[in-house]
Amino acid sequence: MMNQRKKGFVALGITALVTPLAIATGTTNAQAASCSTTAGPYQKQVEKFLGRPVDGRQSTADCQAIRAFQTTHSITPNIGYAGPVTWGVMDLMNKQKAVGKNPNRAGTCPVNKGRIACVDLTLQLSWIQDGGKLVYGPVPVRTGRDGYETRTGLKKIYWRNIDHVSSIYKVPMPYAQFFDGGQAFHSVGISVWAPPGSHGCVNLRRSDAKAYWNLLRDGDDVFVQGRKPGT
Structure with a gap:
């Protein structure tokens, strides 16, 4: 199990954004x-x-x-x-x-790191590169909502747990791969387009989370860039 410091930010957001009906x-x-x-x-x-x-x-x-x-x-x-x-x-x-099969067209995700998982917060997309080769994706993701933003920058996967359960929210996080202080890739049981977003984790559809689990390993790089709309 993770120590308390690593668990501190693990979360799965499922509360939808409600607009007042009368308005x-x-x-x-x-x-x-x-x-x-x-x-x-x-x-x-x-x-x-x-x-x-x-x-x-x-x-x-x-x-x-x-x-x-x-x-x-x-x-x-x-x-x-x-x-x-x-x-x-x-x-x-x-x-x-519209992105098609060239998510790193702008070259903003570093390709000189070997295998790397890229996350574009602006477009809510993720993909896996091996050098200049696109290995998997791009796939839609659900990242942190306002106040719980998925942190940007270059990170590394440091802990993986295929059957993880959040100690804070008591919800399952299948295929969890942690890369930054409790923020992780993992499968989610609702639509990855469901607003307003997670509590910081990068939510994936189950099939994509399973593919990420099989393709990535401890020590692999993760690069998070951009800004999620509404944050």
């Missing part, structure tokens, strides 16, 4: 459980993302599609309203897709 949707609390009939400020962008007719008007089918997306990605309130949080997640997905 965001114009509904009353009694109507909060209902599907929103109000078009949101990002209605057209959300409709386009979801492949809906882009008319800027809220329909029952629009609301159901938006609500399904919100439920999948733990966006609350999940009432089908095209607000800034929902569009923010979609916009991030678009930007991640």
